Amino acid sequence: MRQRRPGIGMTGFASLPPVTAAGTSAELQRDELEVLQDIHGLLAGGRFAVLTGAGLSTDSGIPDYRGPGAAPRAPMTYQEFIGEAANRQRYWARNHIGWSHLRRADPNDGHAAVARLEHRGLLTGLITQNVDRLHEDAGSVNVVDLHGRFDQVVCLDCLRRYTRRLLAGVLEELNPGFLERAHAAGVIEMAPDADATVEDSGLIESFVVARCPACGGTLKPDFVYFGENVPKDRVERSYAMVDAARALLVAGSSLTVMSGLRFVRHAAKQGKAVVIINRGATRGDDLATIKLDAGVSGALSWLAAELPPL
Structure with a gap:
């Protein structure tokens, strides 16, 4: 459920009941809420970059590539x-x-939560590995469509x-x-x-x-197909978003491909906090300051409701 690097304090919430995140029907369990409180402590008071993957769009009815229960497949190169x-x-x-x-x-609660975070001045930018354009449909503006547009x-x-x-x-x-x-x-x-x-x-x-x-x-x-390179200008814009941020939040990505993992490595090398929210393991787990194994939409909705604007 949780992974954290030394030095990150944890607060007990054993007496709290399950909490329903604002704008979503997904319930947050007590242990998930405990980790979210620590994520809140890392992200509050500064701007952060967001990197999203296919796990964010599953609540919109779009299957994931590699999430739990995803059918094995070999995309055309x-x-x-x-x-x-x-x-x-x-x-x-x-x-x-x-x-x-x-x-x-249609965009789900997670997409809406990311848009709210941006509109309240909390983001340096949004990098998405998804091609479904649901972030833009939800109202996000400063978006790098890393892998292009469907x-x-x-x-x-x-x-x-x-x-x-x-x-x-x-x-x-x-x-x-x-x-x-x-x-x-x-x-x-x-x-x-x-x-x-x-x-x-x-x-x-x-x-x-x-x-x-x-x-x-x-x-x-x-x-961008498997075997193609991400255009250089998108990579440079994404690095700039991470450079301007105090932390990087990864939501719904297994970080299996280097196109997304490189930004996690870049943030960790700079000593920035890396938060990963994803169902299942990711290639960036060993670099995470905090890892939360939970539903992405519910967690993002909670953060959007609780993080104060700058």
Whole structure:
């Protein structure tokens, strides 16, 4: 439940009953509240940076990659995507199904809590590994979409960008009735990058892939695939947020990929407090000042309600 580095004092709350965090139906247990009180002590009185991952969006109905109960999966790499037309056909067919689900997701209490923290002047900025844009929908402004955005598409040849909503219309024209047949066949897996798996392989093999309307080139979702590098300007903006902060709060990320873990290492190297709230172990646990194994939305809602504005 709790991990902390030496020197962090803990206060007993054994007599307190379970507490419902403001704005969420998730109950905070006594031991979780005890750790949150210590997190409150670390974060109060100074601005901090926030790094979020897929575990924050699970309460919005978007599955996690690696959280407890997540199905093992091997996302398509960038090299696979550009290497073979059949891979792009498979990806876009699955993405078309996933997009129809992901675009209907709404921000949850955790997203709203992060937005409240920013609006009250407590954040140096927000770094998110999620591509679902739910932070922006909840009202967050100073956001680095580290891995890109699911609502945009880029042409790999002419670099023009299009909205995913526009492409959805094109794909529906090219593949009439596809979504209805796919849902009738049964979607067996969803992923936070708008990927999906269906049981009927024939649906995939008949899918018609759209080309760039301007040059006829290859279209790709405008987010970072496995095997791609995060654009340098996003990394630099993220480091600047951590540099300007007194502490780093990680919420809902297993920190499995280096794109997020590097900021934890950077903060710890500078001697800043690192707080991790996540269900399950993370690669940054050994660097955490305090680690809370708990529901992310409830914990963030409690912090947003209790931390005073600067």
